[in-house]
Amino acid sequence: MSGWKRSKSAVGFCLAILMVVGLTGFEMAVAGTGGVFIDNGTIQLGVWNEGHLNVPGGPPSLQGTTAVGLRYLPTGAESTAPGCLCEGWGVGDALTNRSGYANEDSCPQTVKDLVVESFTSTPSTATSVVKVVVEGADIFRVTHAYFPSPLTPYLYQVDVTIENISGAPTEVLYRRVMDWDIEPTHFNEFVTINAYAAGDLYRTDTNGFNCSDPFTFTSYQPGPVTDAGPDDHGALFDFNFGLLGPGESKTFTTFYGAAGTTADIVAALMAVNAEIYSLGKPNNGGVPNNNQNTFAFAFKGVGAPPAFHTPKTGEVIIFEDGGRRTHFMTTYQDEYGNDHITDVELRMTKGTIGGGTLTPSTTPPDEVILHYNTDDNLITMQETYLGVTKSRGQCLPGQYKMLRGKLLNLNCLKTNVVAAENTLKVQWVVKARKAFKGTKNLYLWVKDEIGATDGYNLSGTWYSGE
Template sequence: MFHTTRRRHGKPLAIAAVTAALVLAPVAAFADDGGVTDATSEPSAAAVAPDPGVTETPTTPAPEPAPAADPAPAADPAPAAEPAPAAEPAPAAEPAPAAAAAPESAPGAEPAADPAPAAAEPTVDPAPAAATAAEPEPAAEPAPAPTVVVAEPGATAEDVLAEPVSEPTVTLFAAESAEPAAIEAAALPAPGDPCAPAVCIDNGTILLAVNPTGELNTVDGTGSAAGPGDAGLEFLPTGNDSTSPGCLCEGWGVADPATGIWGGANVDDGLGGRNLEVESFEYTGSTATSVVLVRDDAGAPYFRVTHAYVPAAETPNLYQVNVTIENLSGDTIATVQYRRVMDWDVEPTAFSEYVTIDRGTASAITYTSDDGFASSNPLSGPSHIMFEGEAVDSGPNDHGALFDFSFGSLAAGESLSFIIFYGGAASQTEAETALAAVGAEAYSFGQTSTDPVGGTPNTFIFAFGKVGGTPIFTPVVDPEPVVPAEPVVEPAVVVAAPVVAAPAATQPRLAVTGGTAQAAQLPLVAGLLALALGAAAVVGVKVRRAH
């Protein structure tokens, strides 16, 4: 009875245990799935949380592509590509218009292709080519005679000389009365005056000893910046002279070749000049103006010649001499000739110098040479020592520079004007710069025998302007300052780092139950325990049956 009752109760218990295990197992599995989902969802949630993560995973759901528009900000780096504005430094390169010209030359390359037809034209018609080849010959022909213009009433020689000219020009002025009775005695330097019988003038860089008759040189510069001893043309920074050592040979002359009347002055020929009378002589510490009359054989005034020495406004390295020749003869003078001559004696190697002469394109110049000892009379004819015409660094020798001019006809009462320059510089380059500043049309350099190329320690200058030529040296123009282009500020692109959610410090929670992971494992343990109990019950029943 006892066994039967047990058997009856054992079966239901086993069935109940198995049933409970089957019921609880899905619950545990569901809870277990929830816990796994939580563990794996942390990284996925971290990946989904930041929008940038969407761009990293192309398989993300369609809604997320809106953040995928965030790459548009990533396209903002295109502004970073705005280093195209960085090409705006090209404007900084604009200071080199030459670079701009280079591109233009590229289009010019198209015409470069055109020359082929152009080349065909000469083959078809060689005559024009021959004509163009012959064109240089007219350029070599002597320039035409100077243009004659009449000065406005009241105009002075200084006014006329200040005006630019584009061709050889003779300016005619109204004549003034020049009767001997009207001539007043000139106030000449007295014995004992500094540099007497000349006066020494200077601008702080150049010193000239000017005589009342218009030429340079004196036997004693005591009382002036030149100091004791002879003086003529001195470069004060070095204290060296260039015309007074040895022969006091520097002078001028004017003549009418038709009548043979001439007058001039050269200290080497004697003080007071030849056929001259000083009409006036005015001077200051930096200027001097000599006005003389040249008389004919009967004693009547024939020429009035003015030499006005003033510092050149353009450069401290030059003195400017405004020369005016006026016809007082009462008749037209067919040809007016003028000569200026000097013996270069350049210190510190006086009597052994190098001489350069460049007559440029001056149409009024008829002859040049290195004979600085020649007569001041324009009618005395040509002469030379080492060369005629032009030369560069001729020497070393004791020689100088001679310039003859012909200004064409001059009507009664009219006058003509031109410019002479005297000066010095510390080098040949500085001398050329000075001549460029005043637009000199012809010149001579006197340089020491120690440095004819560089022209140190001093290069002396003898030059002319307004004599029918073009400037030999081009003024050096300082380039306009280049304004640097404003720096191009590239927009800063901040790339956001992917946001990774840090694991929570607290215990992970189930999305559904809100319990902890340990709580989620309880159903699984209970199910397994029930299953074990059920299995044990079944085994127990079988064992009893076996007994």
């Protein structure tokens, strides 16, 4: 596979253009031949007039690449431009087998049957509008509008609209394909693709060297894959959006982005409700490096369910209520199964919590946090008393041990954990001390293995007396 990416003909042509017009003129986007560099301070993209990526003539990346595809500015790492400029898109009509595409290095032609109608840009946005014209006949108008996601600094949003401008019905095929080359270990990365077919998606593959023409295809490794590699590979997504009558259009959204860790980019994809996605990660001695810049490409509005979910908290059942000895039965759920849950909490506080954090106050309210980690099968207890937060120790469920605090004692021996199907239940057995008398708010919290959480949820109140 690696031999596919060594063709430099298109790269040389691009560099020749740079030598003639100069960098400044190039970045101002000469219609049909130029491109621009845009960024939001975290993510940088090189966008051609035709809407594909990998524009030469930028600053050197972490490993010295001067073409800009998708770049993470905090580290300078590039992800699609090293080696070959193999990234692009294509659209076709399955009823007539006519198509148009753009891809600098992976196709017989860099741009085929596309006519740029307009290209506009600012330092942070770019909008490409092209027509697909085959043998003089107009078929589609395709718009790619790039702008920073309003929900996260780690993603660029791309709104894509495909309009049927022919005089007959069309069956719309769309492809987006990229060769992941994740610095600092480009040509040797790990790739994740979360699905093979879902909604309008009918095929995925790790062969990022495929042409952008949706009527061509060579498989390397079909999706879904999780951390496939290390290898020199990428991601391909093929969609069939069905029939469009004359004048009708289809709009969906794509995302390009990166973050300093895998957890951060996954959280960003969750924030935008991504449905289909690929991740590219550096190689760390033969295993994926989840703590270094991780890159992502994703889709939304393509008829698939959200790729990520958040675990949920359930109810609190209180036994022996009204006394100082109390049993709390707490429930936590994950639709993928209880084995996806990594951490749960019962938080008892004399304050209130909004958006996952305590409301500001001069002195933090008295509170106790009981935490259980499933990986280590470990309970920890933390108290905040008179404005001072301290750990009160740790134990195993069922261990002959008492965790003692100023506000509360936890009986580890009587505390137990039960897991079944998609539910985890923890029965906490505690004894309140006099300093904690009065009414407390009870909040539950849960986190899964990818770090997803829906925050603290008020699940009841508890009164303890003298």
